[in-house]
Amino acid sequence: MRNYEMIFSGSGGQGLMFIGKMLAKLAIEEYPHVTFLPTYGAEVRSGTSYCNVKLSDEPIATPVVDYPDVMVLMNQPSVDRFLPRLRLGKIAFVNSSLAAATCTGVIEIPANRIALELGDVQAANVVMFGAMLGRERLVDLTKALEAVKASSARKGDKAVLLNQQAFDKGWELGSAARCPFAKTT
Amino acid sequence: MSKRVLTSGNEALAEGAIRAGCDCYFGYPITPQNELITYMAVHMPRLKRVFVQAESEVAAINMVYGAAAAGKRAMTSSSSPGISLKQEGISYLAGAELPALIVNVQRAGPGLGSIEPSQSDYWQATRGGGHGGYRVIVLAPYNAQEMHDQPALAFDLADKYRIPVMILSDGQIGQMMEPVVLREESPCPPPKPWALTGAKDRPHNIVRSYLPRAGLLEVHNKRLHAKYAQIEKNEVRAEASDLDDAKIMVVAYGTSARLAGGAIVQARKQGIAAGMLRPITLWPFPTAPIQSCLDRVKAVLVVELSAGQMVEDVRLAVTGKVPVHFFGRVGGGVPSIADVHEKIREVATSL
Numbered sequence: 001m002r003n004y005e006m007i008f009s010g011s012g013g014q015g016l017m018f019i020g021k022m023l024a025k026l027a028i029e030e031y032p033h034v035t036f037l038p039t040y041g042a043e044v045r046s047g048t049s050y051c052n053v054k055l056s057d058e059p060i061a062t063p064v065v066d067y068p069d070v071m072v073l074m075n076q077p078s079v080d081r082f083l084p085r086l087r088l089g090k091i092a093f094v095n096s097s098l099a100a101a102t103c104t105g106v107i108e109i110p111a112n113r114i115a116l117e118l119g120d121v122q123a124a125n126v127v128m129f130g131a132m133l134g135r136e137r138l139v140d141l142t143k144a145l146e147a148v149k150a151s152s153a154r155k156g157d158k159a160v161l162l163n164q165q166a167f168d169k170g171w172e173l174g175s176a177a178r179c180p181f182a183k184t185t
Numbered sequence: 186m187s188k189r190v191l192t193s194g195n196e197a198l199a200e201g202a203i204r205a206g207c208d209c210y211f212g213y214p215i216t217p218q219n220e221l222i223t224y225m226a227v228h229m230p231r232l233k234r235v236f237v238q239a240e241s242e243v244a245a246i247n248m249v250y251g252a253a254a255a256g257k258r259a260m261t262s263s264s265s266p267g268i269s270l271k272q273e274g275i276s277y278l279a280g281a282e283l284p285a286l287i288v289n290v291q292r293a294g295p296g297l298g299s300i301e302p303s304q305s306d307y308w309q310a311t312r313g314g315g316h317g318g319y320r321v322i323v324l325a326p327y328n329a330q331e332m333h334d335q336p337a338l339a340f341d342l343a344d345k346y347r348i349p350v351m352i353l354s355d356g357q358i359g360q361m362m363e364p365v366v367l368r369e370e371s372p373c374p375p376p377k378p379w380a381l382t383g384a385k386d387r388p389h390n391i392v393r394s395y396l397p398r399a400g401l402l403e404v405h406n407k408r409l410h411a412k413y414a415q416i417e418k419n420e421v422r423a424e425a426s427d428l429d430d431a432k433i434m435v436v437a438y439g440t441s442a443r444l445a446g447g448a449i450v451q452a453r454k455q456g457i458a459a460g461m462l463r464p465i466t467l468w469p470f471p472t473a474p475i476q477s478c479l480d481r482v483k484a485v486l487v488v489e490l491s492a493g494q495m496v497e498d499v500r501l502a503v504t505g506k507v508p509v510h511f512f513g514r515v516g517g518g519v520p521s522i523a524d525v526h527e528k529i530r531e532v533a534t535s536l
Contacts, residue, residue, distance in 0.1 A: 021362065025191045028364040034191065036362035061447025061522055062440075063361045 001057045002031065004138060005065045007082055009050035010074030010095075015125035019072070020051035022129070022147055026139040031055040037063035048077050055138065070136055072128050074111070075099055093132050093174075095124065107135070107177045114169050123166035130170025135177055189364035194326070194354065195220035197333035197365045198262075198288060203228060205337035205371045207286070208257040209235035211248035215264045216300045217356035218290035222262060242267040246274030246287070253283040254392040256380030258340050262288035264356070265306050266297055268314070275349055276315030280394025282409070284343030286336060287321070288352045290359040293517035301517025302356035302440055307494035310353045311468040318406070320413045322350040322420065323467040325438040329363035331465075337371050344374050346416055353467060355490065357440045357519065416469055423471035424463045425478075427453070431460030433532055434478050436499050437488040438464045440519065445488045448525035457533045459486075467495070472502040479506045483536045488525055489513045508535070 008020040017038055024036035037052040052065040066085070071092040073079045076099040079092075086092050086105050094101045097112030109131045111124040126148055133144055148167045152159040192200070199221045202210070210225040222238070229236035235252070239245035245261045252259035263271065268289045278285050289310065293303035310323045322342050326332045332354060339350040379390055396402040427449060428434060437445040442463045452459045462478065464471045475485075484507050487496040496511045503509050512528040514520050 021191075024362060028189050028191050034362075034364055036191065037357070038360060038362075059446065061443045061450075062519075063357065064519065064521075066521060 003056045003058065004054065004070065004136075005068050006053040006070045006072070007050055007065050007068045007085075008053065008072045009048055009078035009082055010125070011047065011077070012049040014049075014074045015122070016049060016072065016074055017051050018151075019125050019129040020053050022151065023139065024053050024055075026144055026147055027053075027055045029143070030139055032057060033060045035060045035063035048075075048081055050078065050082075070132060072132055073099060073101070074125070074128065091135070093128055095128060097124070107131070107174070109170065109173055111170070115166055118165050118169070119162055123162050126163050126166040127170040130167035130172075131174030131177070132170075134171035134174025136174075141171070189366055191362050192329060192333075192365050193220050193360060193362045194329045194332040195290065195359040196224045197329040198326075198336060198352070198354070198359075199224035199228070201333035201368065202260055202286065202336035202340075203232065203234075204368055205340045206258050206374060207234070207260050207336070207340070209237075209249070209252040209259040211237045211239050211245040211252070211259070211261050212263065213239050213242045213245050213267060215267045217292055217302070217359050218262050218264045218288070220359070221288065221290070242270035243274065246271040246278075249285050249287075250274055250278055250281070250283060253278065253285045254281070254381050256377040256382055258284075258286075258344075258374060260286035260288065260336075262290065264290045264292045264300075265294050265303070266292075268306065268309070272309075272315035275321065276313070276317050276319060277394050278349045279313070279315075279319035279321060279409075280317060281392050282347040283349070283392065284340070284347055285349045286339045286343060286352065287349060289354065291353065291355040293515075299517045300356060302358075302490060302519060303515075303517055304355055304439060304441060304490035305492075305494070305515070306353065307467065307489070307491060310351050311470070311498070319409060320348070320416070320468060322346070322348060322416060322469070324350065324352045324422075325465060325467050326352060326354055326358060327439050327442045327463065328358065329361065329365045332358060333365050334368060337368065340371070340374065342420060344377070346412060347379075348412070348416070353439070355440050420466060421469045421471050421473065422465035423474045424465060425460070425474065426463070427460035428462065428478055428482075429460070431458050431478070431481065432483045432536060433457065433459040433486060433529060434475070434482040434484075435459060435461045435486045435488060435529070436464070436475065436495070437461065438467060438495070439490075441488045441490055444520060444522055444525050447522040448529055451522065451526040452529045452533070455530070457529060459529050459533075464495070470498045470502070472498075475499065475502040479503065482507060484508050484510060484532050486510045486512060486529060486532050488520075488528075490519060491515060
């Protein structure tokens with residue numbers, strides 16, 4: 001039985017809600033039960049903004065994630081808040097451009113640096129999205145890439161290309177990532 | 186699998202109301218139901234229907250009164266503090282026998298409280314909320330699909346009985362996104378010969394709640410209560426799961442029912458025979474469905490996001506035949522499945 005519980009966390013504006021929602025939208029094609037729960041209210045504008053995503057073959061009783069299988073943590077406050085919930089065999093993708101975390105189960109992705117090299121730091125979330133999917137393979141790659149491109153289509157070809165490159169680079173790093181003690185989900 | 190879309194409970198409800206033929210939406214923003222009013226602001230004008238962001242909750246509910254009196258399908262939505270402000274208007278709707286939909290995406294109180302989910306408005310919703318001794322039908326969705334489907338039921342019941350109907354949700358059900366199968370458009374509602382549509386070539390209609398002549402109001406009240414008795418007889422809705430062999434019956438609605446469902450799965454794995462009765466109508470309350478299980482179950486556990494409100498109705502239904510236990514969190518606290526599971530275990534050891 002498939003059951004994945006995830007937390008996406010960063011500071012407001014880093015686009016973590018966006019990729020959490022994108023994953024949930026993609027996942028409804030492949031999983032009978034999906035929930036996405038955002039934080040709402042004051043937290044969105046400063047400090048940590050995060051969302052909970054669950055994908056399951058069974059009905060989901062609560063959308064709240066206590067102990068995630070996968071985390072994507074974009075900044076230091078997110079690492080400080082959520083990394084203590086990392087259990088043995090589970091994975092945290094950490095944006096090492098902005099946060100330090102070197103414990104077991106952490107996969108460091110320098111997302112801001114990669115995005116900057118590609119042309120715009122705004123694509124850092126897409127780098128992380130690609131890295132996470134590259135390792136976890138939760139949804140179809142082609143559809144995920146299509147969704148990433150479609151989401152920026154309105155901003156023009158340059159933005160589409162940027163996001164495609166960011167996703168590909170992330171995917172490449174995620175696929176290659178070695179993480180001792182972590183089970184492949 | 187039919188085509189599913191990922192949507193928040195709030196947006197699912199808004200689209201459900203539109204597909205149920207909602208002609209007019211009147212509201213005032215408040216978290217955690219803002220996605221609902223936002224969705225209406227975008228889509229009602231596009232469909233050439235009425236959307237008004239009123240100057241206050243009080244204004245919004247009175248706009249609902251006006252539109253309902255004119256025979257339109259009208260609704261408003263808010264969250265707990267805003268629903269308190271609407272109570273005078275709801276009482277007037279009930280008195281004037283006007284059909285309307287009121288949505289409460291509950292947050293924690295009392296007072297301005299916080300934006301976290303809660304179920305502490307059960308008493309307010311099921312006891313009428315405003316003055317004068319009336320009832321509103323109360324529906325309790327527990328996922329985005331029911332958020333989407335219940336407006337159609339609500340409008341149909343409201344028209345059938347000429348009564349305000351409330352959908353009592355909570356911040357978690359409203360905010361959470363889930364896959365939803367979109368429903369077909371409802372057929373046109375039946376004509377409303379009582380509505381104020383212009384009295385050309387017919388005697389004029391009167392819609393009012395003010396009946397000052399001696400005796401008239403008592404007759405009116407008796408008629409209202411006869412109607413409420415009919416609703417109690419005909420419109421009870423509840424969902425039973427795993428109750429055939431259950432020794433412990435959990436009674437919970439909305440977010441609590443989801444948590445209880447998860448906890449029951451855990452309990453069953455340990456051999457505890459627990460099941461759930463989930464009220465879908467909070468008023469009329471599913472007294473008979475609860476009573477029909479009392480020859481089998483040894484204990485009842487009520488789970489709510491409150492200090493215990495629905496538990497009173499459960500106790501009235503159980504009439505002391507088996508012990509009624511309670512578990513709840515207050516002030517925006519939401520228990521984990523493990524918390525509810527632990528309580529079920531505790532009840533099981535007490536048997």
